[in-house]
Amino acid sequence: MSDHPLPAARRARRDGEAHESQFRLLRERRFAPFFWTQFLGAMNDNVFKIGFTSLVTYQTARFSGVDPKTAPFLISAIFILPFVLLSATSGQIADKYDKAMLTRFVKTFEIAVMLVGGAGFWLHSAVLLYACTFLMGVHSTVFGPVKYAYLPQHLTNAELVGGNGMVEMGTFVAILVGTIAGGAAAGLPGNGAAVLACLCVSVALIGRFASAFVPPSTPSQPELRINWNPVSETRRNLKLARGNRMVFLSLLGISWLWFVGATFLASFFNFAKDVLSASPDVVTVLLATFSVGIGTGSLLCERLSKRRIEIGLVPLGSIGISVFAVDLYFASHALPVAGHLLAVGEFLRMPAHWRILADLYLLAMFGGFYSVPLYALIQSRSVPSHRARIIAANNILNALFMIVSALMAMALTSAGIGIPGLYLVTALLNVAVAAYIYLLVPEFLLRFVAWLLVHTVYRIRLVHTERIPAEGPAVLVCNHVSYVDAIVIMAESPRPIRFVMDHRIFRAPLAGWLFRHAKAIPIAPAHEDAKLLAAAYGQSANALAEGELVCIFPEGKLTRTGEINAFRHGVMEIIGRTPVPVIPMALRGLWGSVFSRDESAHLPRPLRRGAISRLTLAVGEPLDPAGVTPEGLEEIVTALRGARR
Template sequence: MSDRPLPATRRGSRAHEAHESQFRLLRQRRFAPFFWTQFLGAMNDNVFKIGFTSLVTYQAARFSGVDPATAAFLISAIFILPFVLFSATSGQIADKYDKAMLTRLVKSFEIVVMLIGGAGFWLHSAPLLYLCTFLMGVHSTVFGPVKYSYLPQHLSKAELIGGNGMVEMGTFVAILLGAIVGGAGAGLAEHGALVLAGACIAIALAGRIVSGFVPATAAPQPELRINWNPFSETWRNLKLARENRTVFLSLLGISWLWFVGATFLSSFFSFAKNVLSANPDVVTVLLGTFSIGIGIGSLLCEKLSKRRIEIGLVPLGSIGMSVFAIDLFFASHALAPVGHLLSVGEFLGRLAHWRVLADLFLLAMFGGFYSVPLYALIQSRSRPSHRARIIAANNILNSLFMIVSALMAMGLTSAGFGIPAIFLVTALLNIVVATYIYSLVPEFLLRFIAWMLVHTFYRIRLVHAERIPDEGAAVLVCNHVSFVDAIVIMAESPRPIRFVMDHQIFSSPFAGWVFRHAKAIPIAPAHQDPELLARAYERCAQALAEGELVCIFPEGKLTRTGEMNPFRHGVMEIVGRTPAPVIPMALRGLWGSVFSRGNDAHWPRPIRKGVMSRLSLAVGEPIDPAQATPEKLQQIVTELRGARK
């Protein structure tokens, strides 16, 4: 595959055919230099912050006027303050100028900042180190909108999940390496400050060299006039983000993740020293476990989502985060007191500590499931001309949430809460916030329910699923085999679908709740409710006019024999009002499962097919609406299904 971005009309299909693994991107110039540039930047952030935090936590006497109990939270707050002040301006700059040029300017600035930080380490000057912390925050603020708006310009939609997973994985591996270097440097009593200073400057120089290979990336809005007032532009960016409700709530979801992550990461030094009775080297073990967990979770997203933007993983991630954060609280309380600071070997030699590490690893892994689909969703659903400013709005919200996180942790610490209690409070708040967001945007929860049900009961094979369009109106037509046909199709579609469903389904407590929130369209036969039938056709016409997908089961009822019932004329009524391509589909393998219906009137029936049985969803070529007769559609669907029911 060429390193040059593919045209929009061909990019998706070619990526689907040629993209075998997300790691393939590391061999391509459109991704690799950018990846290593952001990797080195994230690593340098953490060499500096971990080195600084470790010194003021374990060698506080060298730094006058520093409180070691709250220093980690203060460093975190200072680092993210520039995100509040300058993110809006940074978003405009990223939309107006070539991102490769901006990347190189940012990396040159990093060298200057690290010279200041190096002087702070050398002189053990807290004011200089706090200044460097702030300036590194400025560096990350400017690079943030460039970082996440770069990917959609160089990757196809099918590659976005894999690309974001690689970036998230790389970021947290960089955090791990930065923690190792920063912690090791701070642990050297004689020359630790010099080692930290040299490491920070060397990594900044390496980042500047690599950034020179980032390919040119055209500015999406070069005519944009920059508003240099950060306050009015911040408000404007937030208003811009609110134009798309799903995108805005996704921004809030990501910001909440940073609230949770900042609380845990900033607590590790105090957690190691005061709860685990461990030395600074154990902090590196904790950070490494957390980083590997979120890296693995980020990489697994591509496999679990089948290279689609699968927002059903988001609720799964939030559930796992809360479960293992709560268990971490109990695991911490089960630890026996120790009279001295444990080395890494002593720490790992105690079985109880492995439960702590397992909780951290799994919490972080589920955090990866949570974050990667949200980033990809924001990138795919934001207007290209405003994408960097939407990312800037994300950074503004992230920073506000992280500052609140630091203030909450400092307040709880001052009130006498221990670190495990702070973890428990964060886990309980996560449950409340997640419940609130999913109540506002049921699409997340619906995709989660569909994803869980389908991947629990079936192994699904997709045949030409790319024929379901990523955008634009279309009518999907499918055979009707079981009570979960719509859920299977919902789980395998790249976008939301408006299902035309029998009105009686809406009286069922669970199915009715699911399909009402999925904006399904109730329909009834003319002899039962002619007014409802007319309204159904009107709502289908409106949905198609707005560019949505509409799915209908033209048999009108479930099969009782496994063979298809005659197709009715509803499809012709729908496309006659609003012409749109008709896409035939066929489900095979569901007949005989617990969700299908046999000749007997009793349901559920004995299961003839067990859990994880195989089924297929085959998608046919789009048909011109003028040719979409019931007879022709039934013939095509029958051929797509084949002999297997």
């Protein structure tokens, strides 16, 4: 059974409409009720948590036995504990049952939980409020696998990045609205706790109403027998996730982002009070800035990735996170001294504080660049029947990372390290973790270099790149103009490509390491290494048998004149073993660049893009392998390239 409930004709129409704005989804029932349901859930989480945190930070005397310095981190840890305990079970439930039914169930549960929280606010009972925090964590744990497994069932691949961007943006706008509402309610003199109680219950009721319109979703694995043992099922889910190395490392990458985000978000109250000498209202400004930043980054992903799953944005995101977290540390030591808690107006009148806000905004924006492609990659590359359990594994890892984040923050704070020092430690750890992940999976770095090349140095014009198949095997054939041909093609492909490359490239320390880990296939002429040639044909056949794209440059060498060399017969050997469609392509505009063998080559001009920095990638009609010849391919590629080299 297909995982996608849209009829084939409608899916094709949706794919054709992928160029439209992602906001169009808010007009459609398959997305809008789900979007508003998760929006209201995220908002209510934050109304409650911000209200609770504000009260225990600024009105500590009303809550006996609560330490205001560690309480924000404890609240965070309690909220995410259910993700460790119950995510494995939740993933099975989401795979077995209709996600619309589960959505309505968790929203009904939310109403009951908020009644407990309302009683806690009314009575100023820390015990009830901590209990409500745990139960809200249970609510989010059950909804998490439903949330991310729902999207690929109702959106096409062309809509997946935009849909995820909308959900991420919506989540952080909801955090912003919830932060403002929770902080404002907690700050009301006299009856703030009562207003918080009413607000939390009201939002839960509206969320339940919105969930009634979420359309049905075919269960991914209705015959699944649920294992109620959370320990053994957690091990099984993590094993499922590890089955695809790229997916698993993406899960780790997302979990690390939650480690970083949890450290910053949980510390804002103490940062405002102890470092900025600011009132609770300024915390709202900080959280609003952070939320708008990550919402902006999430929405920009669709444009920056050209509506594809562009993992090249992930290294860009991690670089930005570290740079602006480090600058936030230095900015926090250049602040004017205030003798009282600053109101919002006073805070904004000081220029030094605008640097703080800029760092928070940009750090969060780069966090959006980092997270959206990873979520889309996990959804697209996970086996549909196990997708919700993969998301559950992600939630388990997220929870573990956030708990470690809370414990680290509590330990460093107790040891006398201030909030700015905590930010610096987090930034340096981010550098180390990012470097480790990219060393394990150089595909991230290769895609980043490719994305950077075609968005800064070159302006690339695409001609019929939709002919590169989004799924299924094919052999891509292209002329060979420069050392960056593979990178340019990689940047414009909707999916990974196995490049057949000259074996000498693999001797270069950096390039060899990168291309080996990107699963490029080394090839050599028969007179140089007959065994390597045979192995290359064998690897190409295996890749095609597994449904992958294989790209070969039939000239066998870079052009020395700018003209296309005669095509060799290697491509015939590949399609002779595995007959698959052949896609002819042509690059033009790279001859004369520093990356080519033109003796008068010069550097491209990234800041002033003239004719020298304009490229074209033209893709021809797919060819039946039975009628392909080297001479015919050469003729087609030459025609695609045209007069410009």
